[in-house]
Amino acid sequence: MYEPYPVPELAREHKKFRYSSLWTFAKQDLRLLAFFLLIAACVGFGTGYLWSCLLLAFAVFFALQLRSLFLVNEWISNRPYDVPPNLDGIWGALLFNVYRAQRQERIVQAEMVGLIDRAQSSLVALAEAVVLIDEMHQIEWWNPAAEKLLGIQSLDRGRNILTILRQPGFIEYFNHIDQAPDGLKMKSSAFEDHYVQIKMTRFGGESRLLVAYDVTRMHNLEQMRKDFVDNISHELRTPLTVLSGYIETFTDQEDLNPRWKRAFDQMQAQTKRMNALVNDLLLLSRLENDKKVAKNQIVEMPGLMNQLFDDAQAYNVDYGHTLNLDIDSHCDLIGSDIELASAFSNLITNAIKYTPKGGTITIGWHDDHDHGYFTVEDTGIGIDPRHLPRLTERFYRVDSARSRQTGGTGLGLAIVKHVLMQHNAYLEIESHENRGSVFKVVFPKDRLFKADET
Template sequence: MNQDWRGVVIRRLLLLIAGCLLVGLISGEYAWSLVVGLGAYLGWTLAQLLRLHNWLKHHQTDQPPPDGYGLWGEVFDSIYHLQRRDQRVRGRLQAVIDRVQESTAALRDAVVMLDSDGNLEWWNRAAETLLGLKTPQDSGQPVTNLVRHPRFKDYFELPAHPEPLELISPVNDRMHLQFHITQYGNGEHLMLVRDITRMHQLEQMRKDFIANVSHELRTPLTVISGYLETLLDNVDDVNPRWLRALQQMQQQGGRMQNLLNDLLLLAKLEATDYPSDNQPVSVDLLLLSIKGDAQALSNDRHRITLEADNSVRLKGSEAELRSAFSNLVFNAVKYTPDNGEIRVRWWADEHGAHLSVQDSGIGIDAKHLPRLTERFYRVDSSRASNTGGTGLGLAIVKHVLLRHRARLDISSVMGKGSTFTCHFAPAQVVRR
């Protein structure tokens, strides 16, 4: 109530009291005149309150408040103006919501809104096509009940989702989907689902091409390497001028054979998502064997130490883990100068199991770190040729770790060495 209406109310009360006193002067009953007059005013005020209460309790959305006069007319008018303003605001908000829903409905990607418990709240039409969601019976259902895949359940329960997840569509086995979950608000989730069938087909064509070419090249390369070996075994019958050429041809043939073997191994790793021979592996014994091979490769030029917890085993393929771990250790030997130190450590904590390979080598520039696991990526092509590498070692490590639900962290300082750390999820760890 503003200052003007406060004055009006006081004047009206004074007029009412004056009128009551005048009636009392005429009738000689001052007290009863005041009681009757003030009682009538109080009754009128209560009647207006009851009208307001009844309207608040039973009014429809757009129904205006009741008419009134005086102070209560001002109150009802103020309520009416607030009501109209709220209706305009709601109209604008609803228009924005309608536009957002129309735009998301037109998307070819599925958009699904989930509450903090993972229950479905809203989705667009693409979600019905890609995920088979049905309106309205699926509303309020847990998303893990509708996308029934163990990998999706594990992915959804992660505290963060920096990388997307690729799965087959629950409604079409020939459709491949990419899931990406973002958290917002008070723990709510926004799930975006894309159809990547075409990309998957192109990727599969690439894999098949590499695998087929590698297989086709293997036979002629074996024949060439066999004849070269035969010629070098009978070096006395070969013109001396051809000896150096034959030796270089054999060396390059060996490098090509290693390259084909790595390509075939990568093709094999990409063929399935999880190792078929998933058994507990004694990592401490595996690393002890790799340490012996590394010492032979080093020829006592480095100090190699091993610290491994023998109570921690790992579920997975021993052959694949040997390939990944030996790649890391052998790289440390190749790129560490003489008299350098290489430390291999295997341990476990509440976050899972970890393997670190630390060297005191030449180090790697920070700009190269994000691309080290790419196929054929070279930090220094001359260095790679000197060490005889194929450029596929870290790509093999990456794929083996992905198949074992693990990730690779790389840290390096130029001139001080590098550290390669493999982090395995707790679900992969087996305690003795």
């Protein structure tokens, strides 16, 4: 830890502590020169050697100035942090200003050193690992937590971080930080069966600040949740299929009592709803587990848009909306046609379900050369803005009663979110209550494909 320089009290240790103009100090030298010349003139007139005495006076004055210069140089060279010599005239003013500037600089330096020491102490106390990496990708500094979580040792100072954390996922993340704004989760290189979340930030050009923390417990809980959802969904499919089959058999009987028919119709509707929920859970589970599956198909957007439009018209029979299709882009998409169709279809069916009968729904595909946009615009009931940040959460519902009436599972937008994340896209939502909503899917430029590019 650095010790700050001692900061003396200038007012107590320097007798010349006053704010005066340079002319005030220069007048002291001029008065001294005038005094020497006056004495020399008197002696010269008395002895008959006027010019010689005047030259001697100038020489004495010049010698005093050289002495002052010598003292100034000796102080600056050997004792810059001591109180300066007590000089008069311009040299005194120079020393005073230099000393005052040095004192202010030492005060600022002491404050900065103290601030740095406090910052380092707080970083050392953190449970999260912190690593400073320079422009050459070499490790400059790390806190004790980095030794526990990342396995960095005292001999690693100055080593390239990529020779210590050699996992392919980390190397990819290190070289493309901007493409992973949420950071990277990977296995710990120091502890088996442990996971760390790593986030890096650039600063000062190509230097990097790496922060990592243990997410093993969170990872295990998430894995337990995924396994539970996956297993329970598979286990539910068989009994639901059996129930649905028997209910459909009873419902088709012509001599069925109307009271029983109403009960079987309700059971059939709820069974379909449960089937839809199980299918959505299985789809969501598959999307989470297949993140590394290549999404490099060329999806012909005009054909997909027309297929979605035809499906929407079939779904719209009971609602009577006016459906419009607006395509003004010649770009196709690079991705998974099945997953994209599922995400787009979810947005379209949501718009149809939550728009009062006789509304207008417009499905669009556009681009501005930098991004591609799939849009669904409706004149529906709209959404309160306070609900918008949570719409893509699983099972989040703005109105539970309304969702039950429409048969929603609460997973549609969660599926959309996962599909878009795997295609480097994101969802923008603009909505006003009783005026309608606009759902816009934004794709980056590298996901757009033009046939003339080949």
